[in-house]
Amino acid sequence: MNNIERARMVGLTLTGLLLLAVACVYAQSAVWPVAALLGVGTIVCADAALNVQEKARELHAATHRDLATDWAEVQASVRAALADEMVFAPTSTTVHACPPDGSGLMPCCGRTPFELGALERLTEHGPAVTCPGTQEDDRA
Numbered sequence: 001m002n003n004i005e006r007a008r009m010v011g012l013t014l015t016g017l018l019l020l021a022v023a024c025v026y027a028q029s030a031v032w033p034v035a036a037l038l039g040v041g042t043i044v045c046a047d048a049a050l051n052v053q054e055k056a057r058e059l060h061a062a063t064h065r066d067l068a069t070d071w072a073e074v075q076a077s078v079r080a081a082l083a084d085e086m087v088f089a090p091t092s093t094t095v096h097a098c099p100p101d102g103s104g105l106m107p108c109c110g111r112t113p114f115e116l117g118a119l120e121r122l123t124e125h126g127p128a129v130t131c132p133g134t135q136e137d138d139r140a
């Protein structure tokens with residue numbers, strides 16, 4: 001509830017109490033029609049004050065709900081983007097052994113590095129080699 005809503009609540013409540021007080025005065029003087037009219041005014045003020053409070057609560061809840069929804073959408077879109085990234089990122093590539101000094105051929109499969117595909121890589125680190133030619137060489 002913001003300050004304007006609080007001010008409206010207080011204003012309506014004070015007006016309602018004032019009407020009730022005046023209604024009591026008229027009731028004591030036995031001027032019943034005026035007392036009844038002021039009593040109805042009191043009820044209207046109380047109802048309006050409750051209405052202001054209810055609307056303020058609804059607005060507050062709606063604002064928080066919207067924020068929560070937006071955040072959920074942001075999270076979902078980020079997850080989707082990351083998932084796409086993972087799909088397109090090379091998760092498994094063939095790694096070939098770097099040709100030794102003085103040779104233009106990769107020892108793993110006997111091809112030249114120029115024959116590699118875009119996602120294939122070279123390494124000088126033996127255990128990182130995943131070229132199927134390595135296994136054949138090991139078995140041979």
Ligand SMILES: [Zn+2]
Pocket residue numbers: 095096097106107108109110131132133134
């Ligand atoms: Zn190879």
